[in-house]
Amino acid sequence: MNNEIPIDVALSMYGTMVRIRRFEQAVSELYARGKIPGFLHTYIGEEAVAAGVCANLRLEDKIISTHRGHGHLIAKGGRLDLMMAELFGKATGYNKGKGGSMHIAEPDLGMLGANAIVGAGAAIINGAAFTAQYLGNDGVAVAFFGDGATNTGTFHEAMNFAAVWNLPSIFVCENNGYAESTPRRQHQKIQAVAQRAVAYDMPGVTVDGNNVGAVYLATRSAVQRARSGGGPAFIECQTTRWRGHHEADQQHYRPKEEMLTIEDRDAIRDWRNELLARGVSAAQLDEIEQTAAQELENAVAFAEASPLPDPAQAYTDIFTPVSEAL
């Protein structure tokens, strides 16, 4: 199956995952050192989802993200320096330091924002999908969200709405088995989250979210269908949250045996092996890692060196100025 994936895509997904992992490891550490204010939810362990999904997308395709959003922006082409500066609350950040980790966004890359309201993105993405449908182009729009988010009313309304309007919306559930501290069996009873798609007559699949190839292929067929007017799809990616819900979370609620096995599945290591098996040289893969490491080093230096936002910035961007001539 994975052999179907063109090697350049396979390599690019590897690079994406590595960049996400490095970024998240770095911000986790920087957070501990007090460099990053606010909340920090890392995506470590879940990299294959963003990487596998976004490898199917074009620049013009839209995505919307969650409180755990860095990986999605990176996978959609985000620059680590502008991201790091945003997380530092610096003027040079993607969003002038006004958004931070939970609201990082780059519409020019089709990334409509991390979103700190669980479930909200699913409703918004329909609008982006509708724009594509309305304009008659073959764009698609992807909402990422967690297993916990599928219990929100917003999710339900959004799924039904997408089905009824036959929108090119793709709903990607990152099922990491937890909503904050609550294990999934305590917040929903169904076996697979993808069963929820039945309620909307929408195709739903469950894939191994630690296998970037599987994520890629499942998304590919959903994207192809959506691009050709076939309507929305739901993809459940089963994955693992390696760290706490956010960086301050001690995870006492996670059973000890589970803690010991969290890192047993490592999508990056597995994909590396896959690539090696396909004949990619270790050196080439190491170079990808080094490039990422270098990029990250630059990003931190950039963020450190960047100025704080001018206090006057607090009062701008509330409204778009209105031009006199209507």
Added chain:
Amino acid sequence: MNNEIPIDVALSMYGTMVRIRRFEQAVSELYARGKIPGFLHTYIGEEAVAAGVCANLRLEDKIISTHRGHGHLIAKGGRLDLMMAELFGKATGYNKGKGGSMHIAEPDLGMLGANAIVGAGAAIINGAAFTAQYLGNDGVAVAFFGDGATNTGTFHEAMNFAAVWNLPSIFVCENNGYAESTPRRQHQKIQAVAQRAVAYDMPGVTVDGNNVGAVYLATRSAVQRARSGGGPAFIECQTTRWRGHHEADQQHYRPKEEMLTIEDRDAIRDWRNELLARGVSAAQLDEIEQTAAQELENAVAFAEASPLPDPAQAYTDIFTPVSEAL
């Protein structure tokens, strides 16, 4: 199947349906004559649902209703005179004239109110179900709502919540094929509304909502299961709205052929035939009809003769007074 239903229950359901039909026909006419202010949504054609469901309930069991709520209150034992007075906006109404058609309620009968917010009742009924579960009695709680309501976020959250907490909540969908003017195929894509139960791992069934016996039996098994700790259930009752969404609705959106066949199925006539076939005399059934007609006549007279609320009543019942001693 229907023969399983004890004859006294079968007769009582007949009486309930007749009382609802007479009440609704009367209020429709009184509304046209300007006697009833506000909105009026009649339940004509859907009587079998309320009658069949509530025949399984005890006084202590709770129900919650919708904008189309008269039938539910009647089925739970409501008095037509107090109801009529409420719809007239009179001081003697169930709710002192403060609620009217869309908020008629009688908690002493376990009827937690008509509710003019689509979907809201499904969330509230879980609380009533939880009270029973918490107190360890075998009470159940039933939410009625329409097909359109199953597209609200509230419905989804409530269904999942009931499933996770294993509540004795019974969700009864009155699928009349329309949400206001919108035919069901335009507001959801699934074949049967009951498919939605899959998303919560909740038992869901579809029954002929024009067959009061079928409604009764489906509810009976759901109620039995819920009373014995088996958790919630979803029952879709396929039925027909004979009149407009509300009394001012001209129904231009309904195809002509459909308009001609609306009354083809008549749950009351069918059940009458069923009862005759089971050996009940026509005279006995006619008497039920006459009793209802008499009750209704009295109700109208009572409502007409009742005083308007004292204007000072506008300022009471906002808060429950607080006793000094805590």
Added chain:
Amino acid sequence: MAEMTYREAIRQALREELAHDERVYLLGEDIAEFGGSFKVTLELLDEFGPRRIRNTPISEMAILGCAVGSASTGLIPVAEIMYSDFFGMAMDQVVNQAAKMRYMFGGKLEIPMTIRAPMGGRRSAAAQHSQCLEAWFMHIPGIKIAMPSNPSDAKGLLKTAIRDPNPTIVFENKMLYNVKGEVPDEPYFVPFGKANIVRSGNDVTVVALSDMVDYALKAAKQLEQEGVSVEIIDPRTLVPLDMDAIVTSVKKTGRLVVAHEANRTGGVGGEIAAQAGHRAFDYLKAPIERVGAADAPIPFAPNLEREILPDDRHVYQAVLRVMDYGG
């Protein structure tokens, strides 16, 4: 000038904007063939087709989410929330998403969406179908609010709202839909943030919102006969709010009454009174009076509803109170 109803004026605004800009589309519950609960959008489906006039499921959060997302990506949605009360289902999309996204993203998005929201009571629609909730939104930076009080403004403000690159709510008064008024024939826009001096006067300023403007006019006529000269100001928009016009008037009259149908406590009348009291402190001859619904849910019975809701009698009495103050 043509005479038409508030409803027709709104429909004309929608029609003109749909014709003017292909990016404009309408969405909401039962707005297509049915024309919406208040028949405002009637005929538009025939004129513009199902691509642009779109029914939705009963899903207020999804409706507004679609509006936010499509506005963020190049379209110009006009969403209808059938009754203002139903904002209770979907506040998040308005206040946490639409109103904040541009700011949170450092100015990287525009959200040119409009929400049409019928508001108000006086129809025995009871507690869940009668509210005036503009105060909720005035408290949240990032969203504009218009409250047209007559057909001409209804058209002109809605057109301005649709052209505005920001999220905007237009609260339509249900009791005005059938009210007729003159509407200019030539194309026009009513600018946001510019109050309308509905009537000039010297003794007292009445700031009135939505259908309270008509009640204020009625009271003013009566008061004129009693020798009291009332100036009536219709702010037209709450965000932006033309406080300058109000303050100028209060400095002239020395007396202020603020009137809205929303519950008095916590209503925008408090905000306007506080700002006017601050800026015109030295000019005030009497305490500022506020007219609003008594602080109760809206009852069903018509006589109780009349008891709760403000009308010309309340404006009249409030004016007398400020006129009689101290004297």
Added chain:
Amino acid sequence: MAEMTYREAIRQALREELAHDERVYLLGEDIAEFGGSFKVTLELLDEFGPRRIRNTPISEMAILGCAVGSASTGLIPVAEIMYSDFFGMAMDQVVNQAAKMRYMFGGKLEIPMTIRAPMGGRRSAAAQHSQCLEAWFMHIPGIKIAMPSNPSDAKGLLKTAIRDPNPTIVFENKMLYNVKGEVPDEPYFVPFGKANIVRSGNDVTVVALSDMVDYALKAAKQLEQEGVSVEIIDPRTLVPLDMDAIVTSVKKTGRLVVAHEANRTGGVGGEIAAQAGHRAFDYLKAPIERVGAADAPIPFAPNLEREILPDDRHVYQAVLRVMDYGG
């Protein structure tokens, strides 16, 4: 008197009420083993068991619906909305259901439910996790609102809320959770509708909500050295509101500053200013000043957030403005 944090005081209130009345139970997201996002309910699962301390899915509408329905049928729920901002998902259950059911049903129900809602910013939690939304609820008749500013009130007001037969929201200030204060050992309740005169003074009245009380105290100390005597009033509850205490004070001092963290425009400061301006009109020596957040969403960057949010400096300056007025 024991010294304890605001968090511990709240937990003690919950513990006492859970012990006192079997009908009391808690529900909310992650409140059980995890103790809630702010660890307020930590330990209670061990003490009272899973029947009474209940986790929920991420379903704010369902949480509050369960609270409404169980309160209507004999239980006494205490629901947590993890962040006040999330009311955006579930306003309907608060304002259209809980606040109105008793009235709509002609007094036939009681809804003794309490909602605990952490509020406020100053934590770089950005625009969707930092709001103060008490003004929304003050506008809706039928729901009571408490805003404790210190550990002792946090305990006493929450206990009163739980015993109150009406729906009540207690807004807990996130920045106060770790603040310590004296809490009485013996059982006590802090009554609703009775303001706390936090500090007596003669020159100016400062009405401060939630953590603005501490900022006001800080400003007052500074001002005292400069010869200005500040009286500080903490209303403790907004519904009911002890306007008598505020008006009495303003009649004494002739000057009023109202301070809250919520956005200034449309905040409850407008309501309080309007009422005080009305009732103490002849006593006012200067325009009433309002202190609140600048009208912007809350930015992430700490320096921008400090720019937007009010603190002791703003109270200090507002007091100077009212002192210097006209003079």
